[in-house]
Amino acid sequence: MDVPSHPMTAHVDCRGVSEILGRIGDKWTVLVVMSLNEQPRRFNDIKRRVGGISQQMLTRTLKMLERDGMVARDVRDTTPPQVEYRLTELGRSLADPVNQLGAWANANLAAINGNRTRYDMRNADAG
């Protein structure tokens, strides 16, 4: 069971964090998960909710989530076809730590942005 060459394998939870960020740390995955966490949705419904995502990326993201067993795909064979996506138990369980991160973000993003601005102002003229 070799994790290809991920760093800090000595520290177990470090590897875990690194692994999981490699999976959900992309631009859209958590947004899709969070939209599905509210309720099952169909393709274009998700696309509308997660504004700005291309159809290509939504397809890819859903496929990866399905592959990981985070999302289930229910097809109703009508015309036009209706495909509904829903979180599995695994997918729902991810929402908890993600929301923790969201809470931290909302509590600290303003401070971080302030830090950035000050840092940039200091290094603008002073170098």
Add this chain to the structure above:
Amino acid sequence: MDVPSHPMTAHVDCRGVSEILGRIGDKWTVLVVMSLNEQPRRFNDIKRRVGGISQQMLTRTLKMLERDGMVARDVRDTTPPQVEYRLTELGRSLADPVNQLGAWANANLAAINGNRTRYDMRNADAG
């Protein structure tokens, strides 16, 4: 300060998660933070602890963290120079949600990998 064009701005914590993943969701940031969460460390000490990171990326990562106010840089002007990095209060506070994510990862990565394998096997021949 305009957040360039991040999706789902209507849902506050969604934007927060997206924002924060844009900052810490890269390949090295959390690993550096976690290594500094144990104790303050110097440049090459971090580099050794976070195996596999290039010196270039460590430089960048530390600079971004310093810019965000997550890491403080203490320079002792000796020869050779000694530079120690430590987490700020903000940086330490990030460790909590990150560890939550790590716990989730360690609890579920095996299942996810299993799901992947099964998914790939199903779609290998069956298409």
Add this chain to the structure above:
DNA sequence: CAGAATCCACCAGGATACTG
């Protein structure tokens, strides 16, 4: 509606060489 396929741009990130 729910995708598949293709093309393309950008940039994260690695490698290397150089510096004070």
Add this chain to the structure above:
DNA sequence: CAGTATCCTGGTGGATTCTG
């Protein structure tokens, strides 16, 4: 030791076209 500067590649992700 603690960086900086430069070059380069692979992959992420956007846009567009086509299909059942």
